[in-house]
Amino acid sequence: MSGQRPSATAKDNGITPIQQMVASCSGALLTSLFVTPLDVVKIRLQAQKNPFPKGKCFVYCNGLMDHICVCMNGNKAWYKAPGHFNGTADAFVKIVRTEGLGSLWSGLPPTLIMAVPATVIYFTCYDQLRARLKVKMGQHEQFAPMVSGAVARVGAASVISPIELLRTKLQSEKLSYRQLGTCVRRAVGAEGWLSLWRGLGPTLLRDVPFSAMYWYNYERGKQWLCQRYGTKEPTFAMTFVSGATSGTIASILTLPFDVVKTRRQVELGELQAMNLSHKASSTITVMKKIVTQHGIKGLFAGFLPRVIKVAPACAIMISSYELGKDFFRKHNRDRELGPLHTSDT
Template identity: 35%
Template sequence: MSTVNSKRPPSAASGHFTHLVYCSVVSGAALTLICTPLDVIKNQWQGSTRFAKDRTKVTTQFVIRSIYKASGPLAFWRGALPAFFVLSASNFIFFSLFEIWREKNWPAYAACKARLFAVLTVAPMEYMRTRLQASMGTSARHILVTAFEEEGLGSMWRGIVPTLLRDIPFSAVYWTAYEKSKTDLLPQLDSRLEERHPFVRNFAYPFVLGLAAGTAGTVLSHPFDVVKTTIQATGKMSYSPDGHKERLSQNSLMVLRGVIARGGWRGLTVGLLPRVAKVAPTCAISLGIYESFKWFLVE
């Protein structure tokens, strides 16, 4: 059976720890630089109090202009440091475990298990990134102090349930689509696959397949991203449609119902465009770099 890369990839268990670190750091740095602005736009749209009254009515362009006018161009890279740690650590943990478990498991199942461990590990930094990006003008120290005063250490894992509900199904959809496309669809579309330049086989094709699979997974999992950001961005307090501050439930189902009550079903699509614009290339770049490293090491 022809594949993009017919040789098995190296794994952390086989002594490729250093190479996985390189792959994670390179992809983390690239993605932080490229995708942080899109994360800022999404988190501001979903969680900032300035859009509390009309989240479903504003446009991506309006959110961008509002951020720029209020905080300047550097605001689009707010939270870049925790973003780098989240992306690098998450990629390292995920790919290390994925390569170990995929030897004896269906790739989608191995991906879900690996994603579970990655999400639980980087949750505190993900929480910090979301809070920093959703609340312009608030320092990291203030966020930490407030969070610990409200809930103690457990606050660092606030929103973990919707995060898992978002990321684990996403991984299942993503890796099922990617593996099926790589092993079944791609050889049919390109009969000369094995003759292509290594860059095409080991970066370009994985990049395109990752982009398509990432888009599908992002759209399907987006409602839980709205719930996750709503819980993390505002802590225990939120804002009603008329602008009054109110206590926010930490129960994912209650938050989901609240989002629908305030904005209708459209409320579950808030921030979808910047998230697709961020997650799809994130998956494509990560996978392209990862597959390239695998080929380089094997060769």
């Protein structure tokens, strides 16, 4: 036992933090590649009914996070595709036929620039925190995923929030990076460094409860499936089903905060596009406005599209992440056993 490598004990379940980052990065890539076409079709269908004129914006979501895109196309409307779409399947066919297959992944590069680092930070922090909390919490270790998920989401959202704001500014105005730096210095000078985290509040109101519920239900569901089918380690199918189920539950329960966050993002994007500096409405104000205009059901608008999008995104992300971690575990195990087999021979 004294010959055991010290580095192995520093690994979480046999893999290093760097390997966790690589596994989560591959998961983010696969998820974005899968979900982006669904968003493109959804936006095209929305745009033919309510085109986006100059200065307007829409929220683009890849299942992992949301993005603001501001229309700066003169007086023309965005996504004015030829013909009329008669549904999702018809939109898929017409877009591919008239614009090519690659058009289904339009907007993918900026999505990956945001999604990949956020996912890497989020999943790596979660695994590292959970491994430590399970030891410290003892008999209450079943709550370690909930606490770890919430803390990891706060960290990831806080790191990415200023980048999201800067990217929105670049989309709303044609600025060079030097001009952008000048704008940032002016904003920080006028409102302080906290101005770079504008809109973080409603993001955390939705994402922190989502992450806490998602990871708790995922780990419990995965454990239950292993016990039911008598396996020590979860299979790919088990992680896929657990991810989809836990993502569906969390997305339904946090839907009101998602609606509020979308409203605030759109409002913020429009203010920036029109060069207006007054503050966006608070979360409570937006929520009251929605209830006044549409009733309680307005807080659950977009129920079906959100579930259809989030469930497969969560399933693909977590199952590919677990698959990547399994690959690195086997790789590390083979490397450690290699010298032993050599010495035996």
